[in-house]
Ligand code: CO
């Protein structure tokens with residue numbers, strides 16, 4: 001943050017000097033605190049579903065650090081003069097269902113009057129200090145695994161343009177409201193050694209891979225043909241239903257990417273499509289990649305191998321193939 005003098009602390013494991021999903025602070029040899037906050041403007045017409053999605057999105061950053069959410073607080077900006085209070089009640093109901101599912105406890109919150117409705121959570125979680133999953137320790141040879149299909153930004157644009165079908169909306173809502181807890185429980189239960197982890201949100205799949213590449217000082221190959229997409233989303237991308245954020249993301253990272261000639265424009269748009277409540281990106285030793293995907297599937301979750309760490313690169317680099 002430009003111009004600000006921010007002091008560090010010996011107990012700080014992850015702070016502002018290394019861009020990651022959440023801050024992590026060591027309390028003692030057994031426990032580190034994970035703290036994060038996130039809030040959104042509505043992404044669906046249904047307040048209940050929006051609550052579920054916003055909660056899943058906020059909780060995700062704790063899972064991305066390998067942790068377990070413990071307590072949460074509501075953050076609400078609400079246009080009380082222009083919007084019926086039932087909208088807020090339904091949103092909170094949806095959020096509470098996800099908070100309950102996560103095992104966390106709602107302990108408070110704050111509401112301000114605002115012309116635009118926004119909702120999210122501040123989340124506090126815990127993790128063993130030696131088991132923190134940063135985005136900066138991927139190793140050469142690792143397989144990269146993704147746990148949700150991509151395309152929610154382009155799908156939202158198509159939904160707003162009223163060209164998405166009912167089944168498309170249903171799938172997008174299901175994907176965005178799914179907690180990223182599954183991958184963390186599989187990692188813990190089957191003792192997988194994960195080298196790096198992050199979640200896919202505003203920078204898109206390629207952008208968050210680039211954050212991992214920069215943090216880990218590695219070159220990553222992204223195999224676009226292996227990336228799972230929401231149904232029909234490629235059609236919508238081809239029709240130009242691409243949010244401005246996707247183009248901004250690609251421009252922002254253009255110096256450290258190379259795109260294979262075979263990769264279609266629409267596919268590239270999907271790789272940089274900003275995601276709401278996207279999946280986890282997990283960097284695991286190559287010999288364990290397939291086993292991890294299998295364990296995810298037999299545990300009722302989804303996972304795909306979509307890339308690999310190929311070699312060192314000081315600036316971090318992404319080959320989109
Ligand atoms: Co994140």
Ligand code: CO
Nearest residue numbers: 021038061201
């Ligand atoms: Co976040």
Ligand code: CO
Nearest residue numbers: 064133134197
């Ligand atoms: Co992480």
